[in-house]
Amino acid sequence: MNTLLDLSHSFVAEEDGAQIIEYGLILAVVSLVLIVLLAGVADAEFQQMADAVAACLSGADCTWGGGGGGGGEVQ
Template sequence: MFYQFLQEEDGAQVVEYALIIAVVSIALVIALQALTTGNSFSSFITRVATCLTGGTCT
């Protein structure tokens, strides 16, 4: 039974997907920081919310 556990490779795929998600998340955070240079992140989110609800986009 222990030998079968060592031979199991299904868990490796989960780890690979988790690493991919982590890298993509870090890239998104860096991109959002670059977009919000000079403004706070909350004001950026407020502007996006205003545009999505039909307000004037600036």
């Protein structure tokens, strides 16, 4: 029983896990901000790209004819 208490105290005192969670939350917030900014800048083209990514992730055809020099198949 004493070993279990010692283990729980060391787990609570350890901060490595908390830092990983903090970095993950920061990454999530930055990603959300970038998505919102990209959606506001080029709404129609962003929607096409988002649809193409969703299609690729679902196993459908991975083509996107977006602007910027070519379009074509995304691999």
